[in-house]
Amino acid sequence: MIDLKTYGYMETETPPGDWIPGRVTELRREQYTVVTAYGEVTARLKGKFYYESAERTDFPCVGDFVLLARNESGISQIAKLLPRHSKFSRADLSGHAAGYAKTVLEQVVAANFDTVFILSSLNYDFNVGRILRYLTQTGQSGARPVVVLTKADLVSDVETPMAEVLAAAPEVPVHAVSSRTGMGLEALAQYLQPGQTVVFLGMSGVGKSSLLNQLMQKDVMEVKEIREDDSRGRHTTTHRQLFMLPGGAMVIDTPGMRELGLFDVDDGIATTFPDVEALFSQCRFSDCKHKTEPGCAVLAALRNGTLSQERWDSYLDQQRENRYLNSKAAYQAERRAWGKSVAKWNKEREKEGYE
Numbered sequence: 001m002i003d004l005k006t007y008g009y010m011e012t013e014t015p016p017g018d019w020i021p022g023r024v025t026e027l028r029r030e031q032y033t034v035v036t037a038y039g040e041v042t043a044r045l046k047g048k049f050y051y052e053s054a055e056r057t058d059f060p061c062v063g064d065f066v067l068l069a070r071n072e073s074g075i076s077q078i079a080k081l082l083p084r085h086s087k088f089s090r091a092d093l094s095g096h097a098a099g100y101a102k103t104v105l106e107q108v109v110a111a112n113f114d115t116v117f118i119l120s121s122l123n124y125d126f127n128v129g130r131i132l133r134y135l136t137q138t139g140q141s142g143a144r145p146v147v148v149l150t151k152a153d154l155v156s157d158v159e160t161p162m163a164e165v166l167a168a169a170p171e172v173p174v175h176a177v178s179s180r181t182g183m184g185l186e187a188l189a190q191y192l193q194p195g196q197t198v199v200f201l202g203m204s205g206v207g208k209s210s211l212l213n214q215l216m217q218k219d220v221m222e223v224k225e226i227r228e229d230d231s232r233g234r235h236t237t238t239h240r241q242l243f244m245l246p247g248g249a250m251v252i253d254t255p256g257m258r259e260l261g262l263f264d265v266d267d268g269i270a271t272t273f274p275d276v277e278a279l280f281s282q283c284r285f286s287d288c289k290h291k292t293e294p295g296c297a298v299l300a301a302l303r304n305g306t307l308s309q310e311r312w313d314s315y316l317d318q319q320r321e322n323r324y325l326n327s328k329a330a331y332q333a334e335r336r337a338w339g340k341s342v343a344k345w346n347k348e349r350e351k352e353g354y355e
Helices: 048-052 128-141 159-168 185-191 208-216 266-272 274-280 297-304 309-351
Strands: 019-028 031-036 039-045 065-069 076-081 087-092 105-111 115-121 144-150 174-176 197-201 241-244 250-253
Touching: 019 039, 031 065, 031 076, 087 128, 105 197, 115 128, 115 185, 128 144, 128 159, 128 197, 128 266, 128 309, 144 159, 144 185, 144 208, 159 174, 185 208, 197 208, 208 250, 266 274, 266 309, 274 297, 274 309, 297 309
Parallel strands: 039 076, 115 144, 115 197, 144 174, 197 250
Antiparallel strands: 019 031, 019 065, 019 241, 031 039, 065 076, 087 105, 241 250
């Protein structure tokens, strides 16, 4: 028997009937792998998830705790999603850039984690602005962010990029590591305590698979070489999966994301840019637009150098994208609700004998 407490499970309700609890460790298309007290089982969603759910945000994802009807000789059925204490979401733009998206939906990437490792490699693909976007989403999730700068063995200077990240996010821990030489890996142990769950986030080619192999103390993921011209790699991880490390911590590995669409991240932006938003209350006018108004604290900070133009531009970019996606998602939600009400009205009329 497996003690689910080692997977972070805490019973919040007594499972009804013959349902048993479990944690989702892998998702491939519509097929789930769930670890239970009886071991791993293969499961699918019960039909009620499809006809009772207006949004797919309440579909289970990797890291979720669920109740399921176990089938000892076949496919088990997931009957209920248990409450999440954290989740990582991004905007699903249906394959389009944000400005041209026809559909904007929330896509839950992982759930029930304690720490987020934001991985960025110390090669030509290093980008502080992208790290800030991941920090905003992490701040929205409620988990603790940690920036991990990988491939430190490939550069002669790790201090400069570390200082750039610390300047942009002074409250966030930053570590430079090398999976090839083992440099800096010991510093990550403080976040990998038994029962804790860490999620890996980063673009393809940043070294998530190499780091996971090191932490697992064996090769569990294939490692592919990056392109030398732009330091980017092909996706090694093709689906989300939870791994139990030898020391008892868990890692959720996610496919590399080229585009990270921000979704409903008001709190996350405030967490990432507290210094910027603190200036707003110091402006002379409460409705200051921070453009040409006299007594604007933001403009004063830009002039005296306490706020960099790059950081202000990053803040504005994230706010613009967040407003656009939120308004578009709200509009689409209203249209779906309207369509359902019309369908219900038509169905009631048919029952009453109207043509």
